[in-house]
Structure formats: C-alpha cells, structure tokens
Amino acid sequence: MDVRLLSSTPDPERAVAVAARVCYAPVGAAELMDAMDDEAVRRVLRTIMTSGHFSALEHVSYTFAIDGVSRAMTHQLVRHRLASYNQQSQRYVSYAEEPCFIVPPDVADDPQALSVYEAACDAAFAAYRALVDAGVEAEDARYLLPNAMETKIVVTMNVRELLHFFELRCCKRAQWEIRELALAMLELAEPTAPYIFADAGASCRRGACREGKMTCGEPYERAPKRD
Known part of the structure; x- marks a missing residue:
C-alpha cells in the first residue's frame, strides 16, 4: 500500500479558526486572516474541538493518492459518502x-x-x-x-469527514486493510494541523469505546487533553 498526500488547504488551522470567527465578527474573513495571531487561532480551535460545533472544519480539505490496495477495500472506502473519489477503471x-x-x-x-x-x-x-x-x-x-485485484484511487475529504473516517476506520475492529489505510492517512494529515488532529482516531483515544458490546477490549492509549 502506498498512500500520499497530494494536496491540502494551506494554513488549515487558521482557515478553520477564521471561518468560525467570521460568524461573530464585524469584519470579513480576509481581515481576520491577517489580524488573528496564533493564540487567537488556538482559542477558537479549542472552542470548536471541545464544543462539537464542527461546521468550520468543512472548509479545509485533503486529497490523498492511494495505490496498491484491493477492490475489497475501496468498496468499503467509498461508503464514506461525504468525499470525492476517482478510481482506476476496469x-x-x-x-x-x-x-x-x-x-x-x-x-x-x-x-x-x-x-x-x-x-x-x-x-x-x-x-x-x-x-x-x-x-x-x-x-x-x-x-x-x-x-x-489491486487498484488505485484518489480521495478528497474535508476535515470533519476525515475525523469521522478516522474514528470508524482506525478502530481495531475495522477490517485490516482499511485500518492500515486510515492510520497512514492520519499520519500524513496530523503534522499539517496538529491541534485539530491531536486526538483523532478510534473513539477510545478520547474516552469510552463507542462499540458497546462489540468492543475489542484492547483500547488505544488515551490521547493527552488539549491545552
């Protein structure tokens, strides 16, 4: 499996913070982009990630090139509907x-x-x-x-959908190939927006497992709380 990040929204955390802040600001997004310092960006992100008001996350997207995977896996991948796909044609x-x-x-x-x-x-x-x-x-x-059969696919997801994808597919109960893909995508995305992706992954990284009676019983290590 070969997974590469082809492109992503520049300065993603600032873009998210500005999108959220414009709802309450008397000035436009372009002015906010220049005016908000790093601490202001962090404060807004903290509010977004702890409150669950995730609409601003949809303004940032990531495009991945995925090679060397099976059609069995991509049939699972394309069930994530809030994404764009182009796949090698048989x-x-x-x-x-x-x-x-x-x-x-x-x-x-x-x-x-x-x-x-x-x-x-x-x-x-x-x-x-x-x-x-x-x-x-x-x-x-x-x-x-x-x-x-091996196939190739390009996928684009916004951050909100990526977080949902990571929660489901990084889980140890996910099928092995799509779990390997999700972990590789998270590894590529996390450095570009470390605060947003700080606790991304299976639900057990943030608290109780959401699988209920289907839990694997082997949770991942808990992610540190955001500062």
Whole structure:
C-alpha cells in the first residue's frame, strides 16, 4: 500500500479558526486572516474541538493518492459518502499482463490457504483474458475479476469527514486493510494541523469505546487533553 498526500488547504488551522470567527465578527474573513495571531487561532480551535460545533472544519480539505490496495477495500472506502473519489477503471485500463492481487496477511501466513488463494486469482484472470481474447468487451469480462485485484484511487475529504473516517476506520475492529489505510492517512494529515488532529482516531483515544458490546477490549492509549 502506498498512500500520499497530494494536496491540502494551506494554513488549515487558521482557515478553520477564521471561518468560525467570521460568524461573530464585524469584519470579513480576509481581515481576520491577517489580524488573528496564533493564540487567537488556538482559542477558537479549542472552542470548536471541545464544543462539537464542527461546521468550520468543512472548509479545509485533503486529497490523498492511494495505490496498491484491493477492490475489497475501496468498496468499503467509498461508503464514506461525504468525499470525492476517482478510481482506476476496469473498463478502460487494459490488463495485458496478469495484475497484482492483494493477499490478506492471514492467507499469506498459511501456505495451504495461499496456494488455494493464488490458484483462484490466477484462474479468474485466465478466464477474464479468455473472454477478452474471444471478443467480449472488457466492461463485461471484468465481472470475473476478484475483489483481490489491486487498484488505485484518489480521495478528497474535508476535515470533519476525515475525523469521522478516522474514528470508524482506525478502530481495531475495522477490517485490516482499511485500518492500515486510515492510520497512514492520519499520519500524513496530523503534522499539517496538529491541534485539530491531536486526538483523532478510534473513539477510545478520547474516552469510552463507542462499540458497546462489540468492543475489542484492547483500547488505544488515551490521547493527552488539549491545552
């Protein structure tokens, strides 16, 4: 898996603070952008993050390039609807050679399971190629391709949606591949807005687990309280 931060809103914490402050200020956002010092920005952010008034977070967005993941994982990812996606097309991308298949760790660690898994993937791709060679359009032949196929996707989320995504997908109960993705995205985003992302991640980082009876019983270390 390769995850890269392609772009993000410049000076994200200041942008959030200004967006929130403009609701109560007699001057415009451009003036506030210049007038607010770092301490003023921090005070506004503290109020936002502790009060739950998160609408101002929607003014900051992050765009990630994600390669080397499975279609099984991206089917989970695109369920997060408040985001924008562009994914490698199985209709227009020609698979002249056998593509990469993502292998789950539990399968990779079991030689017998791995043999069955690889044989199934190879057979599916061989059938796909046979249909294409027989003149079947790729958009129809692709129905044979497995969820294990490697794919590439670009995703853009605003900060509010990212925090929600991290809460659900950094959780230890999340499926392993999307959890790995969420942790990688958080690692890239956190340095750009350390105060906003200070306690981002699974709900147990901030308090009680929200999974109820489904809890894993192995919480992450609690994040320090914001100053």
